[in-house]
Amino acid sequence: MEEKQSAAKSKSQVFxxxxxxxxxxxxxxxxxxLYDPEMLVHTTLTGQLSLxxxxxxxxxxxxxVLSANTDGIAVYFKVKHYVELQRLINRWQKRTSLxxxxxxxxxxxxxxxxxxxAVKKDGTLKCKGHFVTGSLS
Numbered sequence: 001m002e003e004k005q006s007a008a009k010s011k012s013q014v015f016x017x018x019x020x021x022x023x024x025x026x027x028x029x030x031x032x033x034l035y036d037p038e039m040l041v042h043t044t045l046t047g048q049l050s051l052x053x054x055x056x057x058x059x060x061x062x063x064x065v066l067s068a069n070t071d072g073i074a075v076y077f078k079v080k081h082y083v084e085l086q087r088l089i090n091r092w093q094k095r096t097s098l099x100x101x102x103x104x105x106x107x108x109x110x111x112x113x114x115x116x117x118a119v120k121k122d123g124t125l126k127c128k129g130h131f132v133t134g135s136l137s
Contacts, residue, residue, distance in 0.1 A: 047071060047098075054092045061088060067113045072100075074108060 110116035115129025
């Protein structure tokens with residue numbers, strides 16, 4: 001997380017690959033060191049249930065959750081309600097010991113939760129799924 005916040009974006013990407021790869025190996029029966037299907041299920045369910053808890057809290061407090069995935073949510077809110085949103089998120093982070101990242105978008109155009117174009121505040125695009133060009137898939 002520290003690397004991601006710093007200027008060392010490439011180092012952050014390396015750590016992300018290591019972490020995601022290690023998690024993936026929990027479900028790889030050929031991984032002698034990391035194979036642990038119980039840990040895979042535990043990690044996945046804990047993350048999903050924790051996010052559902054946050055979604056429920058946000059919805060109950062008038063925030064619109066646009067989409068949710070196994071590792072994140074997109075929330076629609078008016079700028080004047082940002083402080084209240086942060087208060088709810090901080091309370092959830094304290095309760096779960098999980099830390100969320102924030103990316104602000106001007107717009108999101110989605111086909112599905114895993115296939116979308118998001119326009120960031122600075123005008124750059126984040127593309128997933130069918131909207132990615134030049135990927136290995």
